[in-house]
Amino acid sequence: MxxxxxxxxxxxxxxxxxxxxxxxxxxxxxxxxxxxxxxxxxxxxxxxxxxxxxxxxxxxxxxxxxxxxxxxxxxxxxxxxxxxxxxxxxxxxxxxxxxxxxxxFAPTAKPDDAATALHALFDGAWRHRPVDVLLDRRVVYLRPQTGRIFAATHSDLLAIQQALAEDSGELGLRAPEALPEHAISSSLEAYLLHIAHAANEKLPPYPDGRYHLKAWPDLGSVPALRDAMAVVARLTQGPTSPSELETALNGSPAASLIRPSLWAFSAAGLLQADAVAPQTAPRPVADARKQGIWASIARHFGLKR
Amino acid sequence: MFDGMVKIVLAGPVGAGKTTTLRSLSDDEPVSTEMPLTDGPMGEKTTTTVALDFSTVMLDDGTPLQMFGLPGQDHFAHMRPIILQGALGVIVLLAADQPDILTMCSEWLDAIQSITPDTPIAIGITRSDQARDFRMDALRALLAERKTTLPVFTIDARDREQAQQLVRALVYSFA
Missing domain, CATH: 3.40.50.2300 (Response regulator)
Known part of the structure; x- marks a missing residue:
């Protein structure tokens, strides 16, 4: 060393x-x-x-x-x-x-079930549970119940994000411990979406079923993956299946973000399966005149719908 | 080109980052009515909006998209119906390090929805990286209580791309 x-x-x-x-x-x-x-x-x-x-x-x-x-x-x-x-x-x-x-001699914990940390977090035992991810002396603290991820520094967040995206075997997991005194925090859903998008080929197809989102994921810090909002919009409207999403978004930039979105929002604890969507106020419907304006606004702000 | 006023309004309490967000969204420097805070600086904030902030963005069909920032102080509440009237969408900005963020959120949603109930709303949370105690789940629970699912995004108001995420969320707020 x-x-x-x-x-x-x-x-x-x-x-x-x-x-x-x-x-x-x-x-x-x-x-x-x-x-x-x-x-x-x-x-x-x-x-x-x-x-x-x-x-x-x-x-x-x-x-x-x-x-x-x-x-x-x-x-x-x-x-x-x-x-x-x-x-x-x-x-x-x-x-x-x-x-x-x-x-x-600092030991690094290993995922419980001998899977890699990536799989333990996305489709394994640690999915939507509080957990700490370790890489050498770096630690990030995933806290799905608050929708936040914590770390001592931004470089720790980025280093572990990259290692997770590469499905690195160097990563360890441990039960949640106290946060550092001066921890910085970020959106957990944005963090997981970045990883799931980069590791798309390493994650299996999302299991068949009907799913909906109980809340909008926090995607403010992922403008590069802005088209995931098209997936979110459909999942907040009511239960839908991965294949229905594929059909609805076929040919749009959002199509490649369906699988990463489902895995990320599930790992964050926001995706609900086979449940009746909660009663919410109906979404506003734009008249034809306003639809034209919204289409112009969408284009101006980089959305290709 | 659209015949009529097309506007998006930025609302929220004092110090939430409305003027900064508007500046990030604008192509040009916004017209601003900033005045020194009468009670002295709030941290690094030394000025506040007293009437409104205003800017335009030119859409590709030649329609000017007007963007207004509401004053955050209660004694300028009379400006709200004037500016909110006919808004296409509203962005509510809240600061994560304000301890009463849930009350603020509720009050601003009530204020907006009492004036323009069907206008889509997106919520932007600023300064969340430094607010260790900020909990997104608390805001989501508040919205669930109100039987609504609005986009709530944490953003860096100084970052143009992140500020634009709020407008994009408004676009996806329609059925």
């Missing part, structure tokens, strides 16, 4: 000793690459604790759960590990080894 060590606001002298320390750790078969911090996730951030930029970097990395080492001084009230700015290379190497040790 190669560790990604990032540095910020260090003096030239300390950086030289740090690089020597990094080469010393090769004796323990700990390989590492030392680069300037660029704001993305890494294994360990070493930054000047008495420099404003260094402090900011330490705060951000710590909030993301990254191991940090402050050089020279502690940061405000934060309890970051500190090392003197005159520390020898051997001492730096020892502190780095201590800080990297826990991540070396």
């Amino acid at each position: 190669r560790f990604d060590i990032r540095i910020a606001a260090l003096s030239q002298a300390f950086e030289q000793r740090l690089r020597i320390a990094a080469s010393l750790l090769g004796a323990y078969k700990i390989n590492m690459q030392v680069d300037a911090w660029n704001g993305t996730r890494c294994h360990l951030l070493i930054a000047a604790g008495d420099d404003l930029y260094g402090q900011k970097a330490l705060d951000i990395a710590h909030r993301r759960g990254t191991a940090v080492l402050a050089v020279g001084a502690a940061v405000n009230d934060a309890e970051y590990p500190v090392i003197g700015r005159d520390a020898a290379a051997v001492d730096i190497a020892r502190r780095m080894r201590e800080l990297l040790k826990p991540t070396t």
Whole structure:
């Protein structure tokens, strides 16, 4: 394993000793690459604790759960590990080894039924259940009951989204745990739709039956998959089957989004099977004059119906 | 070209992102009646709409689609029937970090539906990424209680494509 060590606001002298320390750790078969911090996730951030930029970097990395080492001084009230700015290379190497040790042996949970995480989430035991998905030290927290997904950073959301879309065997699942203190959140349905669309060929055809949506999925953040709204519109009108959707949307851009939509909305817990649709107010009907206007608006806003 | 006024109205409480959304939807800089907040800044918000925001988008058949932003403050409520009259659709904007978001949602839906009951509505939720306690299911339960299924989308009001998702949802709100 190669560790990604990032540095910020260090003096030239300390950086030289740090690089020597990094080469010393090769004796323990700990390989590492030392680069300037660029704001993305890494294994360990070493930054000047008495420099404003260094402090900011330490705060951000710590909030993301990254191991940090402050050089020279502690940061405000934060309890970051500190090392003197005159520390020898051997001492730096020892502190780095201590800080990297826990991540070396961090276990990753596996899906319960030995299926991949993708299948466990979409058509397996974890479908529309709260669950945490793990990839290395990244975690996303799926909470279908709230319609939201949480993570420490946006990059965690994207990295695990991509891994799920690729049906990666590196992903693990675990029962839900407490959210990070500064978690960011996003639409769960949009997240699952992105994955189901990218992994379309890896998911089976949606089982035959009649389905309806009990609420509109939150698709505000997926403008690239805007045509899924055509599927949503039909599923909110009343129970319909996958084959009826295929017939109704045949030839439209929405046709390729039927299967991903059904899997995503089902995984999010919004799709109801073989149930009577709840009584809702009738949808407004546009007269012929207004239909022409809505068609113009649809074209202007990128819908091909 | 359509003969008559074609308009979409953006509604919602103060600070929900109506002016920002209108700006994102518009081809040109909207006409705005922003004034400094009399009670001082609300976070980063220092101004509020006192009459209306207005902009147009030219549709491909030459029809101007007019877009109005309603003032959010209650003492400008008299503007609502004037602006909502004849609206093709209404976008209600709410901020996820407002603790009384459910009450706000209910009040604005009541206000709109009392003036123009059959106009399709889409709901946009702003600032949801930073609102850890925001629950989409609570809004859905509220709509289910009202026996309606309206599109509710979380959006970044500054993002043109995401703001447009609300207009697209209005398009699909017809039977």
